[in-house]
Amino acid sequence: MRKYLIFFALFFVSSLTNANSDAFEQALAEINVQQQNMVVEHNKLITTADEERLYFEDVLSRQNKQVRDKVTLLVNTYGDDHETELGPVLMEQVKYLETAIKTTKAEINRLLDAAEQAADAKKIELSNYAYENMITLDQHYFALADTFTLCEKMNLDVSSSVSKFKRALVSRADMLSNMLRFYHKRENDLQDRMLVTTDEEKAELTKTARQLAEVSKLLVANLENTVLLLDRYKLDTAEYKQLIFSITGEITVDVLNFNVVSGLATQWLTSFKEWALVETPTLIMRLLLFVAIIIGTRSVSKLVKRAVKKSVSRPSMKLSKLMQEFFIGLSGKITFVLGLLIAISQLGINLGPLLAGFGVAGIVIGLALQDTLSNFASGMMILIYRPFDVGDFVDVAGGVRGKVSHMSLVSTTIKTFDHQRLIIPNNKIWGDTINNISAENYRRVDMLFGIGYGDDIRKAEQVLQDILETHPLVLKDKDHEYVIKVHALGESSVDFAVRPWVENADYWTVYWDVTRAVKLRFDEEGISIPFPQRDVHIYQHG
Known part of the structure; x- marks a missing residue:
């Protein structure tokens, strides 16, 4: 009986082994067929027009992903027992991806060269094709890096190919960095030109700047993908991360790296030194001019207030004390604000956004100071209708009696008969009965x-x-x-x-x-x- 049990156990194990072997052989055969089909499709891709290339690229991308998934599954499942059979498949995958990278690079260069010679509409179309191929190129690079990892797991000697791949990644990172700096500089130059151009030219420059911004965004994405691959092989990427941060301003974990932080600090310090050497004399002159204008504005403001005071104080004007003080204070403040704006413009600050910011801030402050604005509005009504003036004896705000000693657009100060000083908000005075005791003689x-x-x-x-x-x-x-x-x-x-x-x-x-x-x-x-x-x-x- 014991012999029969051993026989059945061996038979069962043998059946499982044969079944696994059959599944492996079938999957391997499917991968070989798909790899051959990919070579055929890739040859078609090389000879097709731009419109059809997108179709073949999509087909190849999906097939390539399927093959990589199947190869990864086989390596993880049968790698220890079938190294001999899986080695050629992996090497074939490496060969295909290297060829695909080479073909995609050539296509990108062809499209960019054609875009330089084409008209505006066609140029945009060709440029878009080129940038889409750059995304495809990133996918090929990631796929090749994953394939190298599988090869190393299967003990395949791909050191020469990996070294070549690393050099290609560094070369690609350098190229993307230079392109990114070039497009970013062009974008900044266009922004400066838009400040001194007409409205028609500004519209065209804005369109161009928008296109450059889109290109820069794509280049940043390509550079970030390349940096990820470089980090996988523990290569120095501090310079590239500094460039990405300086352009995007996005704070990531990579920015906290010591090399990146020190590089950014050195870059900013160098930029500051260069700026200081060029701009310091001009800045000093602008600051001196700013201070001179402010001092001059204060003197002019005092002269304007004196002139207005002399004018509104004439008996023929018949203005109340509150209205006199209002015109005197308003004239001085307007003069000072105008002088301040002129002084700020001498510092090279654009007043347009500043004034727009003041407008937005005014709305926010107005909402926050509703009660104060209500007092101000009541003060304006008192200013216009003049129910009382400074020096009058009044009975206001539901029983407050005394002499008006001071008035402003926000509040009124009343000195009572027992020599108390009461400051009453104007909206309480205007919203109640006003009894001007000394209005008549x-x-x-x-x-x-x-x-x-x-x-x-x-x-x-x-x-x-x-x-x-x-x-x-x-x-x-x-x-x-x-x-x-x-x-x-x-x-x-x-x-x-x-x-x-x-x-x-x-x-x-x-x-x-x-x-x-x-x-x-x-x-x-x-x-x-x-x-x-x-x-x-x-x-x-x-």
Whole structure:
């Protein structure tokens, strides 16, 4: 029984081995057929026109990927047992890729040469074909590098081909770097030319600059792919990475490499030294001119403010203090801003983008300072309609009373009668009732005096009349006659309304003097000034 089990086990293992061998032979045969077909398709590619080449390139690209995937699978699966059979397949793949690289390079050169001689429309088309072939060339390089890795895994001697491949990669990186510098310089030159050209020329230059930017982008992608391959073979790529960073400005992990950082620092330091040697004298002169213009602008601003102040302060202008200060301050600020812009232009700074930036910043600041702008708008309304002026006595913002000591477009400063200084936002003043106490030249002093019900009304009227007649500050002309009338019969007194007219400045003097005189005269004449009284009746219940 044991012999039969051993026999069946050996038979099963042999069957599996034969099955694996059959699968390997079948896959190897398919790869050989596909490789032969690729050679045929590649020969067709060489002899076809530009439009048909794209089709054959696409076919070859897909077939090449399929072959590489199958070869990689065979090497990883059967490599240890079938080195002899897989070696020729890998070498054939190396041979095909080297030929494809050579053919693609020749095609790129042919297309670029043809583009130089072609018209504008055809030139763009041929250039696009050339750049598409450069992408294909990158794919061939990556495929060849992967194939070399498989060859080394199978212990195939490809050292000579790898050395040649490394030299080709370095040569390609140098070529791409030079092309990239050339196109980037042309792009910068076009940007400088657009600053001094007409609108028609600028449109054409913009189109050309856009095309150059697209070409530079493709070249950067090609150089990045080449750098990846160079890094795979541990070759020095610091210079190429510096160039990519200086053009794109993209910060990647490669930029943090010490060699790249030191190279960039050296490059920037050298550029700064060269710039300093050329531009320092000019920069010093521009800075001196900038400082001179700023100093001169400040002096001119002061002169302009004096001239405007002299003009708006004339009585014939009839401008409020706020409007005078507004025009004086505005004239000085406008003069200084104009001088500042002139000074900045002397530094070589383009004012167009700067002014556009100020516009955008103004919108942002306006949204952030809505309350302040509301105060400013209210200040403008006060400026235009002039409900009060500096020096007026006002009652504003729901009960704030005092003298206006200072006004601006944002706030109003009021000094109260007890010498407090209140700063009130203009939107609170304009949005509420404004009582300008000193707007008119004359004011009526409203006072109320009470006498007892047992006192003589006629005598009291005569006493009040004598007090007003003898006071020197009470106006006595027919347009401002004082009033003395019985106003009301109160709960405990007969009330007199006493209303003399006075000049604004004499209001409180008359108010206090008359009040004091009434008390003294009523006491002398025996007229009582009653206070509130209540009669209280007490009832006792037995």
